Amino acid sequence: MKLYFSAWAVLLLLVAGGRAQTTAFTYQGQLNNSNAPVTGAYDFRFQIYNANSNVVAGPLTNAPVGVTNGLFTVTLDFGTGVFDGSTRTLEIGVRSYGDTNAYVVLSPRQPLTSVPYAIQSLNSSNAVALTAPLPATDLTGIIPNSLLSTNVAVLSNNVVFAGSVTATNFIGSGSGLVGVPGTSLVGIITGNGSGLTSVPGTSLTGIITGNGFGVTNLQATNLVGTIPDARQSTNVALQTNINLYFAGSVTASNFTGAGHGLTNVPGAFFWVTVSNTSVQMLPNTGYIVTNTTAPATLTLPASPAVGDVYKVAAVGAGGWIIAQNANQAILSGNLSGSVGQNWKTSAPSAYWTTIASSADGTKLAAAVSTGYIWTSTNSGATWTQQTGSGTHYWSSIASSADGTKLVATVGYTIFNASQQGAIYTSTDSGVSWTPHTSSPLSSSLSWSSVASSADGTKIVAAVHSGQLYLSGDSGSSWAAVSGSSGYLWSSVASSSSGTNLVAVEGNGSIFVFTNSSSGWTQRISGNTNWMSVTMSSDGTRLVATGNSGQVFASADSGVTWNPLSTTASGQLTAVTSSADGSRLAITSGGSGNNGNINVSSNFGSTWTQPPGAPVLSWADIASSADGSLLAAAAYGGYIYVSTQSSTTIGTAGYLIGAQHSTIELMYVGNNLFLPLSHEGTIRAY
Numbered sequence: 001m002k003l004y005f006s007a008w009a010v011l012l013l014l015v016a017g018g019r020a021q022t023t024a025f026t027y028q029g030q031l032n033n034s035n036a037p038v039t040g041a042y043d044f045r046f047q048i049y050n051a052n053s054n055v056v057a058g059p060l061t062n063a064p065v066g067v068t069n070g071l072f073t074v075t076l077d078f079g080t081g082v083f084d085g086s087t088r089t090l091e092i093g094v095r096s097y098g099d100t101n102a103y104v105v106l107s108p109r110q111p112l113t114s115v116p117y118a119i120q121s122l123n124s125s126n127a128v129a130l131t132a133p134l135p136a137t138d139l140t141g142i143i144p145n146s147l148l149s150t151n152v153a154v155l156s157n158n159v160v161f162a163g164s165v166t167a168t169n170f171i172g173s174g175s176g177l178v179g180v181p182g183t184s185l186v187g188i189i190t191g192n193g194s195g196l197t198s199v200p201g202t203s204l205t206g207i208i209t210g211n212g213f214g215v216t217n218l219q220a221t222n223l224v225g226t227i228p229d230a231r232q233s234t235n236v237a238l239q240t241n242i243n244l245y246f247a248g249s250v251t252a253s254n255f256t257g258a259g260h261g262l263t264n265v266p267g268a269f270f271w272v273t274v275s276n277t278s279v280q281m282l283p284n285t286g287y288i289v290t291n292t293t294a295p296a297t298l299t300l301p302a303s304p305a306v307g308d309v310y311k312v313a314a315v316g317a318g319g320w321i322i323a324q325n326a327n328q329a330i331l332s333g334n335l336s337g338s339v340g341q342n343w344k345t346s347a348p349s350a351y352w353t354t355i356a357s358s359a360d361g362t363k364l365a366a367a368v369s370t371g372y373i374w375t376s377t378n379s380g381a382t383w384t385q386q387t388g389s390g391t392h393y394w395s396s397i398a399s400s401a402d403g404t405k406l407v408a409t410v411g412y413t414i415f416n417a418s419q420q421g422a423i424y425t426s427t428d429s430g431v432s433w434t435p436h437t438s439s440p441l442s443s444s445l446s447w448s449s450v451a452s453s454a455d456g457t458k459i460v461a462a463v464h465s466g467q468l469y470l471s472g473d474s475g476s477s478w479a480a481v482s483g484s485s486g487y488l489w490s491s492v493a494s495s496s497s498g499t500n501l502v503a504v505e506g507n508g509s510i511f512v513f514t515n516s517s518s519g520w521t522q523r524i525s526g527n528t529n530w531m532s533v534t535m536s537s538d539g540t541r542l543v544a545t546g547n548s549g550q551v552f553a554s555a556d557s558g559v560t561w562n563p564l565s566t567t568a569s570g571q572l573t574a575v576t577s578s579a580d581g582s583r584l585a586i587t588s589g590g591s592g593n594n595g596n597i598n599v600s601s602n603f604g605s606t607w608t609q610p611p612g613a614p615v616l617s618w619a620d621i622a623s624s625a626d627g628s629l630l631a632a633a634a635y636g637g638y639i640y641v642s643t644q645s646s647t648t649i650g651t652a653g654y655l656i657g658a659q660h661s662t663i664e665l666m667y668v669g670n671n672l673f674l675p676l677s678h679e680g681t682i683r684a685y
Contacts, residue, residue, distance in 0.1 A: 022077070023077055023078065023079055023080055023082075024075055024076065024077035025075070025076060025077075026073060026074070026075050026076075027046075027073070027074050027075075027076055027090075028071070028072070028073045029071075029072055029092075030070040030071055030072075031067050031070050031072060031094065032070055037069045037070025037071075038067055038070055039067060039068055039069060039070075040066075040067055040096070040097070041064035041065065041066055041067070041096075041097035042063075042064065042065050042067055042072075042094050042095065042096060042097055043061065043062075043063040043064065043065070043094065043095050043096070043097055043098075043099065043103070044061070044062045044063065044065050044072075044074060044092065044093070044094055045058075045059045045060070045061050045062075045092070045093035045094075045103050046058055046059060046060045046061075046062070046074075046076055046090060046091070046092055046093075047059045047060075047090075047091045047093075048078055048082055048088055048089070048090060048091075048112075049088070049089045049090075049091060049109060050086060050087060050088065050089075051086065051087040056078075056082055056088065057078035057079065057082045058078060058091075059093075060076055060077075060078070062074045063097060064097040064098075083112075087111075088111075088112045089109035089110060089111050089112065090109060090110045090111075090112055091105060091106075091109045091110075092105070092106045092109075092110065093105045093106070094106065268284070269284055269285070269286065269309070269311075270284070270285050270286070271285070271286040271287075271288060271311075272285060272286065272287050272288070273287075273288045273290060274287045274288065274289045274290065274291070274296050274298070275289075275290050275291060275296075276296060277291065277294055277295075277296055277297060278296070278297050278299075279296060279297070279298045279299070280298075280299055280301075281298050281299060281300055281301060281310050281322075282301070283301060283304060283305065283308035283309070283310065283667075284308060284309055284310075285310065285311075286310075286311035286312070286313070287310075287311065287312050287313070287320075288313050288315055289312065289313065289314045289315060289316060289318070289319070289320045290315050290316040291316040291317075291318030291319070291320075292316045292317050292318055293317070293318050294318050295318045295319040295320050295321050295656070296318065296319075296320050296321070297320075297321045297323050298312060298320060298321070298322050298323065299322075299323040299324075299325070300322065300323065300324055300325060300328060300665075300673065301325075302325045302326075304667040305667065306667055306668065306669045307666065307667065308666070308667045309664065309665070309666050309667075309676070310322075310664070310665045310666075310667075310673075311662070311663070311664045311665075312657065312662065312663055313661075313662040314657050314658065314659050314660060314661050314662070314680070315659070315660075316659065317659045318659075319656065319657050319658045319659055319661065320656070320657050320661075321654055321655070321656050321657075322654060322655040322656075322657075322663070322665070323651070323654050324647065324650065324651060324653050324654060325650075325651065326650050326651060327649060327650060327671045328649070328650065328653070328671045328672075328673070329646045329647050329648070329649045329650075329653055329671065329672055329673070330646060330647045330653070330655055330665065330672075330673045330674075330675070330684065331646050331668075331672055331673065331674050331675065332628070332644045332646055332647055332655065332675065332682075332684035333626050333628035333644055333646070334626075334628075334675060334678075335644055335655075335675060335678055335682050335683075335684055342612045342642060342683065342684075342685055343612055343613055343614060343632075343640040343641065343642045344380070344640065344641055344642075345380075345638040345639060345640045345641070346380060346381055346382060346383060346639075347366070347374060347376075347380070347383045347638055347639035348383075348638070349636070349637055349638050350368045350371060350636075351368055351369040351370070351371070351415070351635055351636050352366055352367070352368055352369075352619055352620070352633035352634060352635060352637070352639060353367055353368070353369045353394055353395060353396075353413050353415065353416075353619050353620065353633070353635065354366065354367050354394060354395065354396045354397045354408075354413075354619065354620045354633065355367075355397065355619075355620045355621065355622045355631050355632070355633040355639065356397045356398050356399040356406070356622050357399060357403075357622040357623060357624055357629065357631055358399055358400070358401060358402060358403030358624075359401040359402070359454070359579070359624065359625040360624060360625070361379055361623075361624030361625075361626075361628065361629030361631075361643060362377060362378060362379050362403070363375070363376065363377055363399070363402075363403025363429060364376040364379070364380055364622070364631050364639075364641075365397055365399055365403075365406050365408075365429075365430050366383075366397070366631075366633050366639055367389075367394030367397050367408060368394065369393055369394060369413065369415065369416055369635075370391060370392075370393055371391055371394070372385050372386060372387060372389050372390070372391060373386050373389035373394065373397070373406075373408060373430055373433075374386065375429060375430040377403075377429070379629060379641060379643055380631055380639060380641035380643075383639075386430045386431060386433075388430075388431055388432045388433055389408070389424070389426075389430065389433045390433070392410040392421050392424075393410050393411065393413075393416060393419035393421060394408055394409070394410060395409050395410060395411045395412055395413045395419070395447055395448055395449070396408065396409045396447065396448065396449045396450045397409075397450070398450050398451050398452040398459070398494075399452065399456075400452060400453075400454060400455060400456030401454040401455070401456075401496070401625070403429055404427060404428065404429050404456070405425070405426065405427055405452070405455075405456030405474060406425065406426040406429065406430050406456075407423065407424070407425050407426075407450050407452055407456075407459050407461075407475060408423075408424045408425075408426075408433075408450070409421070409422075409423050409424075409447030409448070409449070409450045409461055410422055410423075410424070410447060411445065411446035411447035411448060411463070411464065412446040412447065412448040412464035412465075413448070413619070414531070414547075414571070414573065414589075415619065415635050417446075417464070418446075419446060420443070420444050420445060420446050421443060421445070421446075421447065422435040422436060422437045422441065422442075422443045422445075422447075423435070423436045423441060423447060423450070423461055423475060423478075424436070425474060425475040427474070434475075436475050436476075436478065438477075438478075440469070440478060440479070440480050441469065441478050445463045445466060446463060446464050446465065446466070447461060447462065447463055447464070448462050448463065448464035448489055448490055448491070449461070449462045449489065449490065449491045449492045450462070450492065451492045451493050451494040451501070452494060452498075453494055453495070453496060453497060453498030454496035454497070454498075454537070455498075456474055457472060457473060457474050457498070458470070458471070458472055458494065458497075458498025458499075459471040459474070459475055459494075459498075460492045460494055460498075460501050460503070461478075461492070462489035462490075462491070462492050462503060463489060464488060464489055464490065465488060466485060466489070467480045467481060467484045467485045468480070468481035468484040468489060468492070468503055468520075469481065481520060482519075483520065484503075484511075484520065487505040487506075487507065487509060488505045488506035488507055489503055489504075489505045490504055490505055490506055490529075490530055490531055490532070491503070491504050491530065491531065491532045491533045491544075492504075492533070493533045493534050493535040493542070494535065495535055495536070495537060495538060495539030496537040496538070496579070497539075499514070499515035499539070500512070500513065500514055500515065500535065500538075500539025500557060501513040501520075501535075502533050502535055502542050502544075502558055503520075503533070504530035504531075504532070504533045504544050505530060506529045506530065507527075507529075508524070508525055508526035508527045508528045508529070508530070509522055509524060509525045509526075509530075510522070510523050510524040510530065510533070510544060510558065510561070511523065512542075512557065512558035512559075514539070514557055514558075521558075523554075523558050523559065523561065524552070524561055528546040528548075528550050529546055529547040529548070530544050530545070530546055530547075531545055531546060531547050531571065531572055531573055531574070532544070532545050532572065532573065532574045532575045533545075533575065534575045534576050534577040534584075535577065535581075536577055536578075536579060536580055536581035537579040537580070537625070539557055540555060540556065540557050540581070541553070541554070541555055541577070541580075541581030541603065542554040542557070542558050542561075543564075543575050543577060543581075543584055543604060544561075544575070545568075545572035545573075545574075545575045545586055546572060547571045547572065548570075548571070549566075549568055549569045549570060549572060549588075550563070550572070551563065551564040551566045551568060551572070551575075551586065551604070552564065553603070553604050555603075564604045564607075565607075566586065566598055566600075566604070566607040567598050567607045567608065567609050568586045568588055568596070568598040568607065569588065569596075570588045570589075570594075570595065571588055571589060571595075572586055572587070572588050573587050573588060573589040573595070573618055573619055573620065574586070574587045574618065574619070574620045574621045575587075575621070576621045576622055576623040576630070577623060577627075578623055578624070578625060578626060578627030579625040579626065579627075581603060582601060582602065582603050582627065583599070583600065583601050583623065583626075583627025584599065584600045584603070584604050585597060585598070585599045585600075585621050585623060585630050585632075586598045586599075586607075586621075587618035587619075587620070587621045587632055588618060589616070589617040589618040589619060589634075589635060593615065593616050593617050593634075593636070593637070594615060594617070595615065595616055595617050595618040595634075596609055596613065596615060596618075597609070597610060597613040597618065597621070597630075597632060599630070601627070610642075612642075613632075613640075613642070614634075614637075614640060616634040616637045617634060617635045617636060617637065618632055618633070618634055618635070619633050619634065619635040620632070620633050621633070624643075628643060628644045629641065629642070629643040629644075630642045630643075644684045646672075646684070647684045647685060648685060649671075652685075653684075653685060654685055655682060655683070655684055655685075656682070656683050656685065657680060657681070657682045657683075658680060658681045658682075659680075660679075660680050661678070661679060661680025661681055661682050662677075662678065662679045662680060663675055663677070663678040663679075663682060664676040664677045664678070
């Protein structure tokens with residue numbers, strides 16, 4: 001079928017919605033087939049081309065379009081930006097409605113003339129295309145400044161008016177005004193001057209009356225009288241202000257006054273007399289406390305600087321208390337007079353038989369008769385029952401310096417002397433345990449005591465009615481000590497290297513081993529029923545206790561022994577020592593809750609019974625390497641810990657000093673204060 005098209009010469013633009021203009025327009029045409037008009041439904045396709053035959057918009061498809069006697073009408077909308085004033089032609093394709101064949105393109109393309117070009121007024125930035133008069137009342141929107149006449153005054157520009165400017169009132173600074181009466185004023189300005197600022201007045205010859213509100217730029221040199229303090233800048237240092245802070249340095253030929261509160265003064269340290277019950281401490285200041293009854297509470301600064309020093313001396317009978325802020329603590333391990341003064345417990349009540357400590361006192365291990373082994377990783381604040389240890393008649397336990405390697409024995413204690421078992425070792429701080437029963441060991445021995453080197457590799461263990469045994473590989477293999485059978489071994493101890501050993505027994509003998517060719521040597525024989533023994537880390541200082549209150553000490557690796565005069569009495573169940581042997585602690589126990597704890601901080605020369613220590617049937621006691629922590633286990637009671645390695649962290653911790661006690665503290669960072677010197681009785685809590 002041959003199709004051809006002839007279009008009307010006039011094209012109509014339809015405007016939708018009153019004055020609101022859209023981009024759609026109406027196109028009418030006539031469709032003939034073989035020069036005869038057609039009637040029916042057809043598919044139409046429309047595209048817009050430019051002068052270079054490039055497609056600008058489309059295609060648009062209208063289907064079906066009704067054609068009657070060749071006439072059809074369609075609405076086309078190619079969107080904005082198509083009709084920009086350039087040449088545009090319309091290509092039309094047609095086919096019968098529902099036909100899937102290609103469109104028949106009508107030729108030639110139809111030129112689009114001026115009426116559709118009215119669409120460009122939607123996007124145009126100028127009115128060049130508008131030639132007919134346009135009523136101003138029909139304008140919408142805002143005319144850009146760039147389209148305005150240069151004669152229009154806009155607020156964003158500097159404006160010069162050719163004639164006079166008249167207004168009922170002028171407000172503003174007046175800067176730049178010339179020819180304003182007043183620069184050479186000879187008349188009178190009246191009114192309140194509201195809104196007038198920056199008006200030149202240095203050559204005024206008239207009189208200005210009113211309250212001067214809003215007048216600025218007055219020359220300070222022309223002021224008379226005194227400016228009140230209230231009118232001064234806050235940056236002015238007034239002598240009546242008792243608290244002045246200068247951001248920079250202050251220089252003067254001479255400073256007078258007491259100087260209280262001055263800090264960071266090179267070479268200066270100030271002393272203050274205190275008679276109050278509550279004082280806030282200042283850095284690099286000493287306090288002489290004269291209270292006669294209640295102690296003076298001196299609180300450390302909340303935000304000290306590293307290196308700040310604080311001193312306190314008690315002259316009055318009331319003494320002093322040094323209080324802390326949140327997260328603060330005082331490292332009080334070297335306050336020897338405070339060891340064993342206060343005791344705390346958190347472990348459950350049980351029949352505890354033995355206890356051991358790591359060198360720093362943080363890791364503790366204790367065992368229950370017919371129960372489990374319990375461990376603590378925070379100096380006894382909390383305890384964990386290690387079910388991997390099993391329930392046994394635990395008799396003794398020892399720890400490596402870091403607390404990771406433990407060795408424990410089952411068998412003889414003074415509270416239960418008829419049990420038998422094995423030696424157990426742990427390499428994970430007591431979580432899991434391995435029994436050792438291979439020859440020469442067995443599970444039918446009654447072990448009474450065990451000791452370990454600092455690294456946990458060398459172990460010495462004793463069978464109560466049997467022999468001594470040694471291991472050099474953390475308990476994997478063992479060897480019996482020749483000649484050690486036939487004794488009632490009750491306790492053994494080791495130096496940190498494991499090369500110096502000591503063993504005591506119930507028939508009165510003490511044997512020492514110094515890793516020499518002579519091997520084990522008997523140093524004491526007699527009738528004393530020795531119960532416990534301890535050794536310093538270098539093996540030179542030893543202390544042994546008996547079941548009738550005997551305490552003997554040696555300062556030459558056990559060669560010679562001398563009795564010590566102590567406050568201890570009764571059955572002395574255990575003794576422990578600091579690494580250097582200077583700090584000692586002894587427990588007594590046996591039947592009945594009438595045992596005591598006795599401590600010494602001078603190698604056993606003098607002893608005291610701390611008033612804060614509970615009276616119980618004590619089974620064993622352990623010490624940290626520096627002697628600042630003591631952990632004691634009661635048979636049928638609790639585990640008690642006394643630690644002065646530091647005060648309790650936070651506001652609950654404090655130091656207390658009696659009359660004639662002094663202390664010097666330095667802040668070392670991380671919320672910690674370190675005692676530099678001290679005298680008298682000082683206790684840490």
